[in-house]
Amino acid sequence: MVIGIEKFKEYFKEFPENYIIIGGTACDFVLAEAGLIPRATRDIDMVIIVEALKAEFVRRFWDFIKAGEYEKKQSNEEKRNHYRFLNPLKKEFPSQVELFSRMPGIIDFHPDIHLTPIPVEDDLSSLSAILLDGDYYNYTISNCTLTNGINYASPDSLICLKAKAFLDLNERRKAGEAIDSRKIKKHKTGIGVRCISG
Known part of the structure; x- marks a missing residue:
């Protein structure tokens, strides 16, 4: 399991x-x-359910980031729907947290936290685009599991997201965009793992 999942649970159980x-x-x-x-995982990727978002959750999220003392705090500046937090000084926190939202600026900026741009080569524009697609977003929020x-x-949602990411990256590569083949392979392998486990 990912390091820091217990701390995550402590903050977001409500x-x-x-x-x-x-x-x-x-x-x-x-x-x-x-x-x-499970394989070793270092990060937590999460999608914000904008239809259910509470101000208390937003406050708790920023409390979590501040308590972990994350050294790097980033966002994609143009769309403001993808946030990344890296390298917590408090080691009981996840080493990386990525947050995605369909609605720009839904996570109000905390006055004490300065966000820097996510490096262009690291921007998960494929996943951001998938989650902006209403069908994939609605399918994901309709097919989730609440445990502990x-x-x-x-598993069905994960297969759909991985398959779509794989297809999108392949298309972008064919169109001439420089896409790391390891990223494409990662999504293809992920589909197989999820099929086996599902």
């Missing part, structure tokens, strides 16, 4: 309807439920 964990951490939960050994106070994407 707000499972405000977010869904996707990606590797969600896969870890699915694998563990299936009796398989943590809300995460179901």
